[in-house]
Amino acid sequence: MSKVAKFDREEVIQKATNLYWGKGYHGTSMRNLQTAIDLRPGSIYATFGSKDNLFKESIQYYANKTGEVLETCLDETSSPLEGLKLFIRKLVIENLEGKPSCMCMIVKSISELTDADNKELLDEAKLLLANVENKFAEIITEAIELGEINSDKDAKELASYVQIQIIGLRTYARVNSNIETINKFVNEIFIGSPFH
């Protein structure tokens, strides 16, 4: 019948994700993307429709990949709480170098996008971040049921707390990426404020 696309769709999205993750939505031009993924505008627009939609697919891809890392961490460890700790360590420390940014792409997007100019993409980013937090809450609920965490704790509140710590740490890492310092703060997440 006809020709079939010769490029690998996932590979293209992966490259787009890396560019958007590093340079942000507004900082990335379609010309940048064309060069990075080595496709001409015609092909990109036939496949993805628009810059906005390519961004949407990219941030979803990023969220999926991050979700897979979390699942791997849970599988590799003996308990939900240990899995969560491993995940945080991976996220914060392994992203210090070699990645487009040490910050979370979802958080960068929420920081950059506005309701006035990019409501749809902003809402998508907020949704993806909420999904991560819900997953944290599930894990913590399991940990409470297993007695790893005291049962008078509120899983949803702890999930918010974990989210805040990760966001704070990964952003802070952009200014001070000293591994010992970062590591210390990661460990302190579960053992109490350094003030006490």
Place this chain on the structure above:
Amino acid sequence: MSKVAKFDREEVIQKATNLYWGKGYHGTSMRNLQTAIDLRPGSIYATFGSKDNLFKESIQYYANKTGEVLETCLDETSSPLEGLKLFIRKLVIENLEGKPSCMCMIVKSISELTDADNKELLDEAKLLLANVENKFAEIITEAIELGEINSDKDAKELASYVQIQIIGLRTYARVNSNIETINKFVNEIFIGSPFH
């Protein structure tokens, strides 16, 4: 001799700051700025030189204003630690509504800008954030000397910790701006991890 500028320089920078703060560096165009501050390109470029320099002056203005708020908090309270707590409450809670963003403009800039494309502005933002952290360390040192904080604590480490909490909270507030939740986390900064 000659004519004198009829606009108020600080007022112009204030308006530019609000625009950059809300929409970010890349999201703000010179046309946006021209409209917001009601000046024609000739006047803007004669006064500020470039978009980059106007951004630099804006972020410096923002940092100065924030520094003044901190000083006010220290003056209004009975101790350094109480002053710091008041400042954090002000920053996180009073910025929830009515401001261009609930996030810190400096943090937004550090998140958005890259070494590859905007090294000078990024470095300036990093410097301004480091200044804030140094100020925190001074306050905490005083608090230690006054016996408000145990003397075995490291002021610099606690200053980093405070920085991370503020960054995390203000970013998180963009997704969940429930005042009770935010207030709870602000209070917890100084009383220990919710895990314990």
Place this chain on the structure above:
DNA sequence: TTATATAATGAACGAGTGTTCCATTAAAAA
């Protein structure tokens, strides 16, 4: 081999970008 269908190309579009330039305006100095 030919016909068909679709993927890929890349020039081009109108709008928007940061910035420049200079005629005009107007206030202070002479």
Place this chain on the structure above:
DNA sequence: TTTTTAATGGAACACTCGTTCATTATATAA
């Protein structure tokens, strides 16, 4: 009142933006 000097207004510049589309290339079906 005249001269001087700098601020102002706004058209215009070269370039980049996201996007479109007519054309060309090519894999498959007939």
